[in-house]
Amino acid sequence: MDPDVNPYSMGAGNPPPALTGRETQEQQFRTLLARLGGGLSDRSMIVSGLRGVGKTVLLLEFEGIAKDAGWTAPRPIEIKSDTDFRSELADAAYQALLQLSARKALGDRLRSFAGLLRGFKVGAPSDGSLEFSFDPDAVSGSTGDLERDLTNLFEELGQTAREHETGVVFLLDEMQFLARGELEAVAAAMHRMSQTKLPVALVGAGLPQLPGLMVDAKSYAERLFAYPKLGALSEDAARQALVVPAAAKGVSFEDDALARIISESGCYPAFVQAYGKEAWNHAPDSPIRDVDVLGAESLVLAELDEEFFHVRFEKATDREREYMAAMADIGEGPYRTAQVAERLGRRPSYTSAPRDSLIKKGLIYSPDYGQVDFTVPKFSPFMRRRYPLRDDDGTSA
Ligand SMILES: Nc1ncnc2c1ncn2[C@@H]1O[C@H](COP(=O)(O)OP(=O)(O)OP(=O)(O)O)[C@@H](O)[C@H]1O
Ligand SMILES: [Mg+2]
Numbered sequence: 001m002d003p004d005v006n007p008y009s010m011g012a013g014n015p016p017p018a019l020t021g022r023e024t025q026e027q028q029f030r031t032l033l034a035r036l037g038g039g040l041s042d043r044s045m046i047v048s049g050l051r052g053v054g055k056t057v058l059l060l061e062f063e064g065i066a067k068d069a070g071w072t073a074p075r076p077i078e079i080k081s082d083t084d085f086r087s088e089l090a091d092a093a094y095q096a097l098l099q100l101s102a103r104k105a106l107g108d109r110l111r112s113f114a115g116l117l118r119g120f121k122v123g124a125p126s127d128g129s130l131e132f133s134f135d136p137d138a139v140s141g142s143t144g145d146l147e148r149d150l151t152n153l154f155e156e157l158g159q160t161a162r163e164h165e166t167g168v169v170f171l172l173d174e175m176q177f178l179a180r181g182e183l184e185a186v187a188a189a190m191h192r193m194s195q196t197k198l199p200v201a202l203v204g205a206g207l208p209q210l211p212g213l214m215v216d217a218k219s220y221a222e223r224l225f226a227y228p229k230l231g232a233l234s235e236d237a238a239r240q241a242l243v244v245p246a247a248a249k250g251v252s253f254e255d256d257a258l259a260r261i262i263s264e265s266g267c268y269p270a271f272v273q274a275y276g277k278e279a280w281n282h283a284p285d286s287p288i289r290d291v292d293v294l295g296a297e298s299l300v301l302a303e304l305d306e307e308f309f310h311v312r313f314e315k316a317t318d319r320e321r322e323y324m325a326a327m328a329d330i331g332e333g334p335y336r337t338a339q340v341a342e343r344l345g346r347r348p349s350y351t352s353a354p355r356d357s358l359i360k361k362g363l364i365y366s367p368d369y370g371q372v373d374f375t376v377p378k379f380s381p382f383m384r385r386r387y388p389l390r391d392d393d394g395t396s397a
Contacts, residue, residue, distance in 0.1 A: 020237040026061065026065060033071055037165075052308065054207070063171060079177040122286055147184060154189045175205060176213060257293045275293065279292050282299075321342040325338070327374070329389040333367075335373065371374060
């Protein structure tokens with residue numbers, strides 16, 4: 001059928017035509033806003049899950065929910081290994097202020113904020129928009145200590161928001177890439193918010209190691225945040241994710257076709273979208289049949305190899321690739337690190353460096369002590385298919 005009107009969304013962070021199966025998390029978020037807005041305390045959220053389960057699009061959904069609830073929500077901040085967190089936060093705080101002042105003139109508050117933000121340089125680019133970025137030479141309203149500054153900033157924002165009968169929610173994506181000191185600062189600032197019951201919420205999203213990193217940073221983070229985990233969709237939610245967007249265009253699926261997508265995709269959102277998209281393109285007309293899904297399958301796999309798996313693989317060095325090939329060679333995870341070392345014929349001391357750097361890069365994580373697993377669902381069959389473990393003489397092991 002016509003690819004021009006194909007409703008399915010492929011690609012990281014692209015909102016799906018129907019976001020399904022996340023009602024619990026959405027409700028939890030609504031409750032959080034309602035309670036904080038009513039002067040009660042509640043736990044902010046740290047959402048974690050594997051690659052492609054829908055963390056980014058859930059944050060975008062939260063942004064919309066917050067705005068509908070009359071809250072102020074700056075755009076989600078995507079943390080990268082080289083992100084200047086302070087300056088990104090300053091930008092977000094500034095966006096929040098602008099949104100707040102659009103509701104009601106800020107007057108005196110804005111002036112007191114200027115004092116607080118004195119440590120942040122104001123630049124006026126030629127397009128006339130204002131931009132805040134941290135200027136280490138102009139620290140006067142800022143102490144230079146991130147934990148203290150962030151706490152002050154949130155407190156000030158929270159009080160301003162409360163006076164305007166609203167709240168501010170910060171959304172942080174790929175939060176596992178924050179440095180330890182930055183995680184400590186976030187926890188400390190949110191701790192203060194919970195003590196003062198100010199309407200500032202935070203939702204962080206990241207890979208499965210994120211909750212552990214957070215609690216390592218500040219032990220009280222365990223009780224301070226709620227830690228919802230995102231996984232594959234339920235079969236019913238996966239079915240809805242396929243059927244609802246098609247129905248909106250007068251297209252239906254035969255039951256066999258749906259059943260095949262559900263089983264082949266494992267109900268992982270990214271794979272569900274990929275199958276939906278290619279089955280649509282492959283089908284001559286409605287309904288989409290099982291043969292269409294079968295016919296689309298090789299294209300789906302080729303596309304996923306390139307767009308979902310290979311981009312991750314490319315981030316790894318030769319030694320890291322060898323480590324991942326050894327993991328995959330064992331079968332399905334989780335893997336004992338000692339077993340991976342054994343498969344490589346190396347001492348564990350040799351393999352700890354590639355393991356640690358793979359964890360830092362977000363390609364693998366440690367689900368339990370002495371264990372590792374891939375952060376990308378179905379990565380091990382990809383490795384076996386495309387990059388099998390080789391013997392020293394270059395042949396497949
Ligand atoms: N609840 C859902 N229902 C239907 N489709 C979804 C859902 N959640 C995510 N998707 C789709 O799955 C794909 C992956 O979503 P997203 O990029 O948000 O995942 P992610 O967890 O942020 O992945 P990564 O860790 O790689 O950043 C997108 O195409 C998105 O539209
Ligand atoms: Mg994402």
